[in-house]
Amino acid sequence: MLKIDIQHAMLTSEGKKNLEICTEVDPKELLCLFGHSGAGKTTLLRILAGLIRADKGCIVFDNDIWFDSVRKINLSPQRRNIGFMFQDYALFPNMSVEGNIRFGQKGEKTETIENLLALFDLMSLRKQKPGQLSGGQKQRVALARVLASKPSVLLLDEPLSALDYEMRHLLQQEIQKVHERLKTTTLMVSHDIREVVHLATSVIILKNGAVISKGNPRAIFNETIQLLNESPFQESFISVKSPVF
Amino acid sequence: MEQDFWETVLLTGKLAGWTTVILFMIGFPVAYLLAYKQLFFKHLVEALISMPLVLPPTVLGFYMLIAYSPQNAFGRFLEQYFDLRLAFSFEGVLIASVIFSLPFMIQPLQNGLKSIPCSFREASYTLGKSEFVTFFRVLVPNMVPSIITAIAMTFAHCIGEFGVVIMVGGNMPGETRVASIAIYDEVQSLDYATANQYSFVLFIISLLILTLIYSINGKKTII
Numbered sequence: 001m002l003k004i005d006i007q008h009a010m011l012t013s014e015g016k017k018n019l020e021i022c023t024e025v026d027p028k029e030l031l032c033l034f035g036h037s038g039a040g041k042t043t044l045l046r047i048l049a050g051l052i053r054a055d056k057g058c059i060v061f062d063n064d065i066w067f068d069s070v071r072k073i074n075l076s077p078q079r080r081n082i083g084f085m086f087q088d089y090a091l092f093p094n095m096s097v098e099g100n101i102r103f104g105q106k107g108e109k110t111e112t113i114e115n116l117l118a119l120f121d122l123m124s125l126r127k128q129k130p131g132q133l134s135g136g137q138k139q140r141v142a143l144a145r146v147l148a149s150k151p152s153v154l155l156l157d158e159p160l161s162a163l164d165y166e167m168r169h170l171l172q173q174e175i176q177k178v179h180e181r182l183k184t185t186t187l188m189v190s191h192d193i194r195e196v197v198h199l200a201t202s203v204i205i206l207k208n209g210a211v212i213s214k215g216n217p218r219a220i221f222n223e224t225i226q227l228l229n230e231s232p233f234q235e236s237f238i239s240v241k242s243p244v245f
Numbered sequence: 246m247e248q249d250f251w252e253t254v255l256l257t258g259k260l261a262g263w264t265t266v267i268l269f270m271i272g273f274p275v276a277y278l279l280a281y282k283q284l285f286f287k288h289l290v291e292a293l294i295s296m297p298l299v300l301p302p303t304v305l306g307f308y309m310l311i312a313y314s315p316q317n318a319f320g321r322f323l324e325q326y327f328d329l330r331l332a333f334s335f336e337g338v339l340i341a342s343v344i345f346s347l348p349f350m351i352q353p354l355q356n357g358l359k360s361i362p363c364s365f366r367e368a369s370y371t372l373g374k375s376e377f378v379t380f381f382r383v384l385v386p387n388m389v390p391s392i393i394t395a396i397a398m399t400f401a402h403c404i405g406e407f408g409v410v411i412m413v414g415g416n417m418p419g420e421t422r423v424a425s426i427a428i429y430d431e432v433q434s435l436d437y438a439t440a441n442q443y444s445f446v447l448f449i450i451s452l453l454i455l456t457l458i459y460s461i462n463g464k465k466t467i468i
Contacts (some may be wrong), residue, residue, distance in 0.1 A: 002261065040420050049367075049371050050370075050371075051370070051371070068359065076368070077370040077371045078370055078371075078372070078373045078374065078375060079370075082369035082371055082375070083369070083372075084368065086364045086367070086368060087364075088362065088364055090362065090364035090365050090368035091369070092365060092368075092369075092383055092386075092387065093387060094383075094386035094387050103369075103374075103382070104372045106373060145372070146372075149372050149373055
């Protein structure tokens with residue numbers, strides 16, 4: 001169980017906002033963070049990863065205290081055993097596909113690398129450098145690298161945002177497959193209502209740093225989904241006019 | 246004459262080589278701190294490091310000479326405790342050369358570190374890797390052109406250094422007489438042939454170094 005109770009002043013393009021989150025993420029859950037730009041989704045992921053220090057509060061995973069402002073505990077990212085997948089994938093250009101995945105590994109087991117290469121259909125690309133890969137291939141390598149470290153919590157920052165519709169759909173299935181197989185607690189940032197409904201077991205909707213809704217994505221987005229299905233080309237219009245905002 | 250020529254050329258290479266090695270050791274940690282850490286006096290440190298770019302070499306040479314003098318605290322300390330006189334010695338010139346070449350090593354390294362997307366470092370940390378491992382396995386291999394530029398620029402700059410060397414070291418054959426000083430000296434004594442020999446060596450070395458920098462930077466722009 002991941003318990004989050006934090007407050008943090010963020011500087012966004014619209015000025016200063018206060019991020020206030022108090023929630024619990026069940027084990028094996030795939031929680032989507034949904035909201036407009038500047039709502040605090042990425043900031044929350046970075047705070048959980050230990051890349052940003054929250055101003056106040058605490059973060060506890062199972063019995064491990066990751067952050068406690070009162071007791072002045074703040075574990076470094078290296079000690080939190082998280083897997084963070086960045087928007088730009090952050091694959092190291094000097095390493096091959098296999099090298100990147102091996103870098104994520106904590107032991108020296110070749111078996112794990114082989115399994116991950118097979119799982120993500122990367123066997124034929126193992127010697128390629130990131131610069132030679134397509135967006136979808138990079139995404140698979142990044143996900144494989146993150147999983148090589150066997151994280152307790154998986155943090156995915158808009159992992160599919162840079163991909164076209166077809167590739168997105170394909171990789172949504174990939175993420176779902178991995179989550180069903182490994183059952184790692186996962187928090188994922190997304191802007192796409194369909195993606196949230198398709199992948200998430202629950203969703204948190206953030207607005208200006210505050211949680212305005214939490215629950216089952218189907219229940220929350222029911223009305224919006226109906227509108228989308230009736231008129232799919234009005235997606236951008238609906239995301240603005242959606243009743244949840 | 247021939248022996249003097251090669252002695253001077255070798256001394257020039259020795260000064261440039263040692264300056265580059267010492268600066269590489271000092272420069273990398275300093276560049277890392279300036280690129281990634283929040284330091285209180287960061288801008289002042291950056292300004293001090295960049296001073297040799299705008300300051301006449303004779304100014305730095307003058308202050309170094311004053312500092313080395315046994316009549317001042319630093320010089321007196323060196324003489325009393327280490328029996329060392331730095332003025333008009335190779336070691337004195339080397340220290341001055343290190344200080345004067347600081348920006349040529351640190352700035353390319355700092356720019357190289359800054360040009361690496363910060364998500365690379367963060368990805369490495371979240372994969373459980375320490376700053377040390379991240380530095381050697383992620384940062385250094387992805388900034389090779391900047392490292393080569395820093396080394397080549399420092400070496401090339403030292404090869405041609407004149408003002409600081411003449412102020413701190415004078416013109417002592419085999420000790421402080423480097424090629425650029427020899428050129429000046431030979432021209433003063435109207436020996437244009439020897440001056441031409443030194444000039445040609447400096448010209449070729451500088452050209453080779455700059456060609457190396459441009460060819461490496463031209464090739465490696467894809468990250």
